[in-house]
Amino acid sequence: MTAVIHTEKLVKRFGHVTALDGLDLEVSEGQTHGFLGPNGAGKSTTIRILLGMLRADGGTARLLGSDPWSEAAELHRRIAYVPGDVALWPSLSGGETIDVLGRLRGGIDKSKRDQLLERFDLDPRKKGRSYSKGNRQKVALVAAFASDAELFLLDEPTSGLDPLMAAVFNEVVREVAAEGKTVLLSSHVMSEVEALCEKVSIIRKGLVVETGTLAEMRHFSRSEVRATLKKPIRGLGDHEGVHNLKEDGLELHFQVDSGALDDVLTQLAVAGIASLTCEPPSLEELFLRYYGDELASAGVPNGNGD
């Protein structure tokens, strides 16, 4: 598979603030890739560099095999973008805006446009200024998905949508993914990313700290185990794969490294199991792990930390 997005050691500074500090990101063709990180981590900056709106101060970025800065206009023919905060022209109606953006790209599929308007339940006759945040976002979403782009860059596209529309959005993304198109979905709605994305990159302070499929990421982290045993067990707390062990009589609650799961479950089985649940970590827990220290400094206890 070829890389549709490829950045290496990408650096971007705004005055004294370093927004990106050597960011490596790789998205292959046909992938729906989750881009996770809290506000200010550098998600939007990365996307804007990929769109040639900002010039990188260091490192390289390739988009569909070309340089996103010098070949921006040609590249954009093959890209659709939805910003997180959509601003519209107060004097243009939503329908006009969608048409203009489509025509700039070289024409718009009228039936696709009308179909999307219906699915997103959007009135195209309203003027830009009278739309709410969610409706402004829908205008940008319809404009993007009505195009026949190969790559969709979506920057927190559902932040203003209600749950019904978020479900429509998920469906539409699945459809374009099924057509073999590539999607970079920046988000902090974990359930959305979990539902849509095969691969995920977690960004922190301008760096990608973890990237991989959800299965891979889960493999390197801990599962949550709750068990009720038939007789007490000793020495479990000394096992190096077991963390945060809480014992309440015969009831146990602990986290276990995926690599140690085999061994620990065997020990439990020896003691006899009355009941057992073993949950792989949710994406949210994975995510929080990388931000454990920040949460701690903000005064939030981190259940997953050491």
Add this chain to the structure above:
Amino acid sequence: MATATAERSRLKEGRLGTLAGTGKLLRFHARRTRVFLIGWFAGLAGMNAVIAASLAGVYSDPSSRIESTATYDTPAIRSMTGPGLYLDHYGDSLAVMYAHQMILWSTLMTAVMFILLITRLTRADEETSRLEVIRSLPVGRRADLAAAVWLAVLAGLALGLLVGLSVLGMDGADFGGAMLYGLAHAAVGITFAAITAVAVQIANYSSTSNALGFSALGFGALMSMAGSAAEDPEGSAALWLSPFGWAQKTFAFTPEQTWTPVLVSAVVAAALFWLAFALVAKRDFGQGLRSSRPGRSAAGSGLSSIGALSFRLSRGVLWAGTITLLLLSSSYGAVLGSADDFLDSMPEAQQEVFDQAGGTVTESFLATISLVDAFAAVIFGLLVIGRARKEEVGGRGELLAAGPVPRSGWPGSYLPIAMITASVSVLVGALGLATVGASSLEDGSYFGEILTAGLIHLPAVWVMVAFAFVCLGWLPRAGWLRWLPLVYVFVAGYFGDLIDLPQAARAVSPFEYVPSYPVDDLDWLPLIVLAAVAAALAAFGYAGVRRRDLQFD
């Protein structure tokens, strides 16, 4: 107990009501506009101080001032300065001449300041969610408007005081006269604040309310021109229709000086403020009095390129430029025929002096009007460039920059549109002046000459617009940098002779190189050089637009 609380809260409601929180908002408004206010205070008071000092250097001798009335006492020139009564007292003191020459232009700029101030504090806040946050606090429905009005009134008085002090000490400028001159500025500023306070209730958008304010300014300027052109030394009744006319009718520093027009301003402003307060409670939050119609569900076939979109978004500026220049040039054209009148009444020997000085009075007046028209045209070009910046920081450009549009298309397409807007304005101005001017001179053969006098300013106008584009490309955050050259060039071009500005200081202005046709002969070389400079600036601007980061949010 419960009734007592209710009683107390009703008392409180009764005491503060819809104005609750005005004091706090006033401090907040003052805090956020301090740079704006200080900049305008410094600019207006500074301009007055500098020109007052310079004028003293040129016209300290009473006889030189009396002599100058020969050129100034024509309907045409009066329309650009003020009513003739001042001219009768040029010999009395320098301050009279100063007030006559300055009061229209200086109060005009003051009006611009207050239109922008009120819009930015009221409608612009309402357009975004800023005011929504404020209204959700325990403040009254009218408090934000009241705070804006209070700030405008206080700023007006402060400005008046500063302007008064800046001319104090000039020959003939006693304390009373200087304060009258200064407070005439305050009166104009506060009146336009009141007009704009009403306009923001009517308009849906801040751009519309600014446009309404500037239309009122244009009407006031035209009435002042018409009123001053009249032969009556106190000006015709038209002066009473213009806030600028009221300022001119104070006759500051002359023996006839009077505070009555300032009181008229105060009454009118109070009535308008009352109207604005009545209207603000009658309309819904975020809406104007005029409701907005639904738009088209699909774009028209013309709206299919980035240039077409940029044009659609800025065509209002083109219309504003066309209408303004048409009105401005035709009213100057109407008085053009009178420029020479007094010449006929002069002894022949004196007439020769004039002709030797270069051209007839009509011709030198024509050159001056063409210059003023060109300045006005530049304003509209710069407004279009300003739109480009607004699109960028407003985040709307993000959708375009993400499309297959090169930087030369967005924001680059705003340069040709700005050029077209400014050029059409110059053309309309020249045509209006030529048509009305030739008929007022009762000689159709002047048509071509007048048209040429206007059109030769095009290359200099292009330089100004291209320079603004360079600023957009290289120093986008410094929006004021686009306007500074225009102010400088206006002062150098319009007041340059009056204050005897050194040649080196004038050489910066592109208009300095435009031949003063028809007084001088046509010389094409400087025009070609100016056009080349404009082209070079445009290329440099495009380079800047191409290489810099775009700044959204």
